[in-house]
Amino acid sequence: MNSYDVVVIGGGSAGLSAATALARSRRSVLVVDAGEPRNAPAAGAHNVLGHDGIAPTALLELGRKEATGYGAEIRTDRAVAARRTDTGFEVDLDETGRVRARRLILATGLADELPDLPGVREAWGRSVLHCPYCHGWEVRDRRIGVIGSSPMSGHQTLMFRQLSDDVTLFTHTMPAPEGEELDRLVARGVRIVPGIVSALRTEGDAVRAVVLDGGDEIEVDAAVVAPRFVARAELYEQLGGTVTETPVGSFVETGPMGQTAVPGVWAAGNTADLTAMVVSSAGSGVAAGAAVNADLVAEDAEAAVRERATP
The missing domain is CATH 3.50.50.60 (FAD/NAD(P)-binding domain)
Structure with a gap:
């Protein structure tokens, strides 16, 4: 079973941005991507500074190259279950087995109920x-x-x-x-x-x-039309989280840097913000990645102190 510092569920702009930020901090990162981006039907992604009108699939391909260029791993698969362990989390993947992670970032997006x-x-x-x-x-x-x-x-x-x-x-x-x-x-x-x-x-x-x-x-x-926006939050609920309901849909509530009410779990992009567009989703992914890295830095430092103090 492969183990990572962080497993990111979802390979859209939020998930890839989180993975890039983490990989640049030399964290071992796995992105699990089912390959079903919400904006796939659109001809272009807009308000993307420097890339306005770029095809959504082309933008994601650029993001994958950047993330993997820093050492992130991307696996085409679907996360079907998650559970807490003594050292973090285990995530069951539909086709490629089970992986371990110290932290999770949920960037699973939302479903438009038309x-x-x-x-x-x-x-x-x-x-x-x-x-x-x-x-x-x-x-x-x-x-x-x-x-x-x-x-x-x-x-x-x-x-x-x-x-x-x-x-x-x-x-x-x-x-x-x-x-x-x-x-x-x-x-x-x-x-x-x-x-x-x-x-x-x-x-x-x-x-x-x-x-x-x-x-x-x-x-x-x-x-x-006005779809109902429903965050893909099945894994979050499996881990004991509760989604927040609004008149326009449901989402995973987070703090400013994406931390959820479930310890060790962050959320970014449309999972946590039903109105987030591509750029704001990417920004929330970077913020979540930075926050997770800082959390791991603190944990690693505390572990080093304990080890040093042990005869």
Whole structure:
């Protein structure tokens, strides 16, 4: 059974950044990556300084080269179980056995629970969007339809209104806008269409229209939805942790440097922050890696003191 200072679960921007920071501090690091990045459907990753618009897979390939260049090991596998031991943790991998670690960093990301509407999944990450910062520029000045399904859908509509003069809010299953929220939408020229949406009409990954119950169609060039964001926290819960629930999803709560309530376990990226984009996920990974290294430095120093004091 291989043993490491740190096992990082998840090989996205957070996990690879954590591994790089640790490897540069000469820690033995294993990254376990199932190869299912959340942003794989997107054509490009945006707001990535110096690499804006880079294909998500290309960005991760650069990250892997950097991490392994400093000595980190990356294993394509899936972590299926984790448990505490006297010296740290054991992690069961689906295909390549069991590994030991003194510390764990969970960078497993989140799952987008999409609205159950025909056409949404087919065009997700292309012309079905949720984040104005990730994809808003690409649909600027186009006809944008927002499918209301959350108390935050009104706010989401105003965010996309910043990018286009032609924005329609389909109230669908959201609470009907009223009061100040309704005033703002109307003042900004947002068209509000009541009724339930039955589907999106698509051609390939391009949205062409929003289809209402009864068959009426309103043509759009992009559709905006509000997924529920669910952190992949199964391992954290196996180790005794509890996820935090919010109106928009669930996440692993951490301190400023990613330390969780479970001793020896850190979390980074979308596991701990449902709104984190690529760069902020990477930043949280570096912070978690630095914090874990500092924790191990203190432990190693204390062990050295005890050893020196022993006759």
